[in-house]
Amino acid sequence: MDQNVLVVTPTGKTYQYWEATGREAQISQLNLGLCTPAGLGLALALPHRKVVALDGDGNLLFNLASVADLAVQNPGNLIDIVFDNECYQSCDSFPSVTSKGVNLEAIAKGCGIKNAVTIRDITRFEQTLDEALNGNELFFIVAKVEPGEEIVPLPRQEGRENKYRFVRHVENTENIRIINPYSRRRKKDFIPSD
């Protein structure tokens, strides 16, 4: 995937996989209910950049109303992927409500997201992702996956370092300044730079 695509991940294995790639354009550990909203805000802030949110079923269910807000805003540069393993894998795979028939695709479609799909095989997933990456419409992709416990290296960076790395990437690629640690306005506080 293009290194300029901005990726948003929740906590857990999804984050650990992406951390292992060393990718800069990745903001991680958007905890329960905050991954899709953060992806939405990022997509609205940078409408010319492609944003991919890699949510999970348990994470999304915590703030399910965010699907409605996503649909209303309808950012054409956002791909919201929900890896639905039908359980809270980090909690001994305690079943989530999607294991009892709750249908996230139907919810998204009911909210008005046209490109809401459920995918169960890798070939179709790749085709749909290609279509979404090359298009200009909001996609909501429910990727049904098996629970798994592959060993992935624990991340080396914590959340603040990840944030700084991501922000510096956006600053550099967008030629903007986001962090202003010396945003003072009084003359006597002004410290000239070297």
Next chain:
Amino acid sequence: MKQGSVEAIVTGLKEAGINFISMLPDSDFTDTQKAVMADKDFKCVPVSNESIGFGVCAGAWLGGKKPALLITTDGIMASAFPLTTLNMQKNIPVLMVIPYRGSLGDGIWFMGPMGAATEPLLKDLQVAYTVISKVEEVTPAIKNAQLSAEAWLRPTAVLLTGEIIFEEA
């Protein structure tokens, strides 16, 4: 809400550089919320609960916007989780402008607990805040709160008491 208060809030937001606003409709804030939604200087994103708004504003900040939340004291209660796991953990700033229901002079019985819980909760959540009761102090308070939010990478809040939010009976 008093018209002068609405203008002071909108002016403060503009002079603070705010260009992205998330909100949940609130009876005390409707006039202000309508004013910012009608103003092309702001990208406005209404949300279905305030905690979603914190996520949306965090994403917007990461993308270079200067976000603010126009939310109620109830919204602070509903947002302890994102304030802790997102703003506090990652040091992500956001400005909150809040009608301070439950401040002294509030005559609605169920607002009492809001007043009792709001400031202790903001302190526990490491939100720097100020309480404003005079209309002429609204604009500079909003500008100051945003200035510090940006420099400290922390959420800040401006609480507006009844003197500002309520029309005279």
